[in-house]
Amino acid sequence: MISMINYKFYTIVIVIGILFLFVALRIYRGIYGRKFKKSRIIFRTAIFEIISIAITIPSANQNTDLLYLFISLMCLGLILGVKFSEKVTFFYKRDVLYFKRSPIILIIWVVSFSLRIIFEFIVTERPFTVIFTDSLLIFTSGLLMGEAISIIKQNRTSRLRYNESQL
Numbered sequence: 001m002i003s004m005i006n007y008k009f010y011t012i013v014i015v016i017g018i019l020f021l022f023v024a025l026r027i028y029r030g031i032y033g034r035k036f037k038k039s040r041i042i043f044r045t046a047i048f049e050i051i052s053i054a055i056t057i058p059s060a061n062q063n064t065d066l067l068y069l070f071i072s073l074m075c076l077g078l079i080l081g082v083k084f085s086e087k088v089t090f091f092y093k094r095d096v097l098y099f100k101r102s103p104i105i106l107i108i109w110v111v112s113f114s115l116r117i118i119f120e121f122i123v124t125e126r127p128f129t130v131i132f133t134d135s136l137l138i139f140t141s142g143l144l145m146g147e148a149i150s151i152i153k154q155n156r157t158s159r160l161r162y163n164e165s166q167l
Contacts, residue, residue, distance in 0.1 A: 012121055019117055023110060030106040033091065033098040038152060045148040052141035056134040066131065073135055074142035081105065081146020088151055097155070105147050112136045 060067040087102040119133045 016117070016121070023113060027106065027110060030101040030103075033089075033100040036090065036097040036099045036151075036155060038155070041148050041151055045145055048144055049141050052137045056138055059130055059134050066134075069135065070138045073139040074145075077139040077142020077144075078146040078149075079142075081143040081148075082150045083146075084108075084143075085147040085150035085154075088147070088154055090155065099151060099155075102147065105143060108143060109140060112140045 056070055060070055084104040085102045087104065089100045091098050091100075116133050116136050119129050
């Protein structure tokens with residue numbers, strides 16, 4: 001019995017440690033910038049959307065009101081993602097384009113991701129917990145989708161300005 005408790009405890013500690021490193025890396029790249037690659041932005045956003053929808057489908061299948069709630073939250077996240085990502089900045093290092101994410105979106109992502117992890121590991125599985133974590137997941141996916149759309153649009157103008165300055 002004691003070894004099983006230790007095993008579960010160590011497993012949770014390892015998972016939380018890995019997630020902490022993941023979040024720390026995302027914060028670092030969000031603050032200091034990362035190389036701009038359109039394909040990476042589209043691929044990561046698509047993967048996050050697919051995972052979010054796959055996780056929330058069981059909840060939405062049981063209740064159509066939840067489906068409407070999730071669609072509304074995704075649309076709200078999309079709108080806010082486009083709005084808040086006006087703070088994205090582009091810059092060049094050695095003729096390579098980099099971008100820094102919007103601090104507001106970064107903070108919202110970190111808080112919602114942390115809350116989801118807390119609810120997944122610490123709070124027992126109750127209907128409210130499942131709905132809350134699914135809602136956070138869908139809202140955040142809409143937020144990241146809006147940010148990706150805005151980053152790709154803003155990239156076009158920043159490249160034009162850079163090319164004009166090189167003339």
